Amino acid sequence: MPKSGKIAIFPMNDTDLSDDDYSGNEYMELYPSIVYRDGTTKYKGSQNYIEKGLYVRNKSEFGGYEIEPFEEWLDRR
Numbered sequence: 001m002p003k004s005g006k007i008a009i010f011p012m013n014d015t016d017l018s019d020d021d022y023s024g025n026e027y028m029e030l031y032p033s034i035v036y037r038d039g040t041t042k043y044k045g046s047q048n049y050i051e052k053g054l055y056v057r058n059k060s061e062f063g064g065y066e067i068e069p070f071e072e073w074l075d076r077r
Contacts, residue, residue, distance in 0.1 A: 011033055037053060055067040056068050
């Protein structure tokens with residue numbers, strides 16, 4: 001990840017692909033991506049719903065992915 005931490009991909013398409021449907025695209029593996037959650041998705045392994053809004057999706061240190069609210073990501077230095 002770049003030292004500034006302020007680079008993210010905003011994938012756009014005309015279909016409703018899941019986040020994992022972009023696998024194999026190298027740039028999608030190298031950089032965080034901006035994703036939208038509509039309030040109907042649950043956190044993995046939890047019964048809690050992810051609030052509606054924009055998030056930055058990053059690879060986790062422990063495998064898999066984690067998300068952070070877009071506004072918090074922008075405010076982080």
